[in-house]
Amino acid sequence: MRPQKHSAVRYGLALMLALCSLSSHSAEPANAVHAALTGIRDAALKSCIAQHQQKHQWRHLAQVTQLKCHNRGIVSLEGLATFSALTRASFFNNAITHYTPTGLSQLKHLNLAKNPLRSLALTHTTLEELYIFSTNLQTLTLSLPAATIVRANNNQLTQFTYRHLTQLKKLYLFDNALKALDITRLPQLHFMDVRQNPMPDELYDAMDQLPQATVLHDGNAEDWQ
Amino acid sequence: MLNSIRLNQYCHKQCNALAFEYATGQLRGLKKTFFSLLLEHSAHAQQHVSFWQEQLIALNASTPELAPQTRTWQAIAHSTQQARTLRPGQVSPKYWLAPAATGALAASIIMALILLPLTPAPAPKADYFAVLSDAQGGALVTATSFGESKPGQGNHLLIDWQTLADTSPPQPAEGNLQLWAKSKRDQQVRSIAVLDRTQMQEDSTLVLSPAQWRLVTDAHSLIITLEEAGGSAIGEPSERILARGPCIRLKEALL
Numbered sequence: 071m072r073p074q075k076h077s078a079v080r081y082g083l084a085l086m087l088a089l090c091s092l093s094s095h096s097a098e099p100a101n102a103v104h105a106a107l108t109g110i111r112d113a114a115l116k117s118c119i120a121q122h123q124q125k126h127q128w129r130h131l132a133q134v135t136q137l138k139c140h141n142r143g144i145v146s147l148e149g150l151a152t153f154s155a156l157t158r159a160s161f162f163n164n165a166i167t168h169y170t171p172t173g174l175s176q177l178k179h180l181n182l183a184k185n186p187l188r189s190l191a192l193t194h195t196t197l198e199e200l201y202i203f204s205t206n207l208q209t210l211t212l213s214l215p216a217a218t219i220v221r222a223n224n225n226q227l228t229q230f231t232y233r234h235l236t237q238l239k240k241l242y243l244f245d246n247a248l249k250a251l252d253i254t255r256l257p258q259l260h261f262m263d264v265r266q267n268p269m270p271d272e273l274y275d276a277m278d279q280l281p282q283a284t285v286l287h288d289g290n291a292e293d294w295q
Numbered sequence: 296m297l298n299s300i301r302l303n304q305y306c307h308k309q310c311n312a313l314a315f316e317y318a319t320g321q322l323r324g325l326k327k328t329f330f331s332l333l334l335e336h337s338a339h340a341q342q343h344v345s346f347w348q349e350q351l352i353a354l355n356a357s358t359p360e361l362a363p364q365t366r367t368w369q370a371i372a373h374s375t376q377q378a379r380t381l382r383p384g385q386v387s388p389k390y391w392l393a394p395a396a397t398g399a400l401a402a403s404i405i406m407a408l409i410l411l412p413l414t415p416a417p418a419p420k421a422d423y424f425a426v427l428s429d430a431q432g433g434a435l436v437t438a439t440s441f442g443e444s445k446p447g448q449g450n451h452l453l454i455d456w457q458t459l460a461d462t463s464p465p466q467p468a469e470g471n472l473q474l475w476a477k478s479k480r481d482q483q484v485r486s487i488a489v490l491d492r493t494q495m496q497e498d499s500t501l502v503l504s505p506a507q508w509r510l511v512t513d514a515h516s517l518i519i520t521l522e523e524a525g526g527s528a529i530g531e532p533s534e535r536i537l538a539r540g541p542c543i544r545l546k547e548a549l550l
Contacts, residue, residue: 141524163525184525203530221530224506242530244485245506266506286481 103128109149114142114164119153131155135176139164147171161185162201183221203242214238222246223263243267244286259283314343318351328421329437329455332545421545425517427538435538436519438474440503440511450508454490455498465521465537473522474501475532476514476542484518485510489526514542 103123110116118139128134136158144164150156151173159174160181167186177194181201190202191211200220202210207225213233214220219240222230227246237258243251245266253259253276262277263286274289313330316322322330333340423440440452454474465472472490477483487510488501503511511517520527521535 140528160528162528181528183528183530201529223530266509284481 101129102131103134106131106149106152109152111148112144112146114144115139115147115150118142118144150174160201178216198237208247218258253277253280256280256283262286310337310340311343314340315347318344318347329424329439332421332424423511423514423542423544425514425540425542427517427519427540429538430536434540438517438542440508442508450503450505450511452487452501452503452511453498454501467521470521470523471526472537473520473526473532475518475520476510477516477518478510478513479515480513482515484532486526486530487511487517489522490519511542512544516541 103119107116107119107123110119119134119137122128122134122137126133131153132155134153135155137153137156138158138160140160140162142164144161144166147161147166147169150159151171154173155176156174157176158179159177160179162181163184165186166182167188169182169187169190169192174194175196177197179199180192180194180197182190183201183203183205185205187202187205187207189209190207192200193213194216196216197214198216198218200212200214200217200222202225203221204224207222207227209229210222210225210227211231212220212235215234215236217235218237220235220238221240221242223242223244223246225246227243227248230243230246230248230251232252232255235256238256239258239260241256241259241262244263246264248264248267249269251264251269251273253262253273256262259280260282261284264277265286265288267288269287271289274287277283277285277287278290310333313322313326317327317330317334330340334344421439422442423438425438426434427436427438428434435456437455438452439455440450442450474487474490475484476487478485487503487507490499490501493499501507516539518532518539519537520532521537522533527533
């Protein structure tokens with residue numbers, strides 16, 4: 071009799087777990103990823119997500135945590151915000167000219183390198199890594215309190231402003247057109263490359279005073295000839 | 296400084312062919328520049344050239360001297376005698392020699408002006424030079440950079456896959472090769488360029504922006520990796536390294 075009791079309890083628990091699992095996704099349709107795809111207008115982006123969905127058998131939005139869509143000719147990221155569980159999103163070497171998704175509240179890694187962006191204003195409380203090199207960026211505004219690395223080299227930046235970069239450790243700005251840069255609010259910075267920017271000597275002097283930071287600039291670059 | 300032991304390893308079978316062309320004066324342009332550099336630092340290259348020079352000298356020494364025939368000498372003596380004695384009515388050479396010489400000189404100048412552009416230009420002067428080898432130490436590719444020799448001409452980098460190793464550059468079905476510079480200063484590796492299909496020919500020239508040129512001038516070594524299409528997505532080289540090698544500044548190396 072005892073074994074029968076145990077198995078009844080086991081089945082009961084399994085049933086409860088299954089019901090819980092169903093109820094957690096009760097707000098989503100049978101295949102929420104499929105439904106979310108209808109909100110994606112860019113055919114190349116839709117195709118990329120659909121391929122990932124098929125490969126990973128995604129059914130629920132909570133499963134979509136990483137997305138890598140490189141070299142796809144994606145022009146727009148409209149509709150991406152639906153995938154709110156994304157922690158890594160990489161759109162390297164596409165044709166994206168604007169980035170404005172909101173709602174990606176768990177994003178930690180964002181790659182928009184080699185896209186023809188001209189201006190970018192980015193606010194993310196969770197983002198740790200930002201790759202935006204080799205774009206056409208001219209203005210950049212960041213508020214990324216969790217960011218530790220920003221690679222924004224090989225752009226045409228004339229203006230770079232920020233509100234919160236308190237955790238930033240590495241900043242790559244090589245080969246831009248910056249004449250000024252606020253270096254007074256980067257308490258965790260320990261490496262910065264600002265060579266190949268038309269900055270004044272006074273700024274280089276101030277950079278040399280940064281504690282615990284290695285700064286490569288044209289004032290101390292031995293390779294400059 | 297160039298490592299002569301490593302350079303000797305680079306002197307593969309192509310080296311012998313280059314040495315032959317060098318010894319016979321057929322080597323031209325960038326190949327001549329490259330081989331001249333190699334010759335200064337590679338004992339093997341020097342041996343190859345010495346070998347061919349001795350072979351060519353020996354050819355000359357082994358050619359038997361032939362005594363001229365008697366009638367040849369007589370013909371020469373007869374013609375010189377004729378020139379010395381003027382017969383009556385003959386015009387002295389002093390009357391026609393000067394105008395003829397002037398005409399010949401003018402013709403020579405015109406010919407020189409016509410032919411000068413057709414002669415090969417002297418080899419451009421290289422600034423930086425790297426021999427990149429694969430994981431087994433076999434030389435694959437040379438990269439030679441040339442500074443702005445003429446205003447507006449720009450800096451450029453010649454990537455040559457065939458001079459040292461008789462192979463064609465790899466043609467990945469997917470992805471691109473990417474050229475990187477490892478900094479002398481901070482040891483970080485930075486991208487110089489993503490090589491497109493046209494730049495993966497037997498030799499190709501990259502025109503360098505000031506920023507790219509700067510990476511070359513600061514390079515401790517150059518690296519070529521295989522990356523996904525468009526290059527590395529994170530701005531760092533992958534582990535698929537095809538070739539790497541030290542980069543040297545020639546002015547310093549040749550001092």
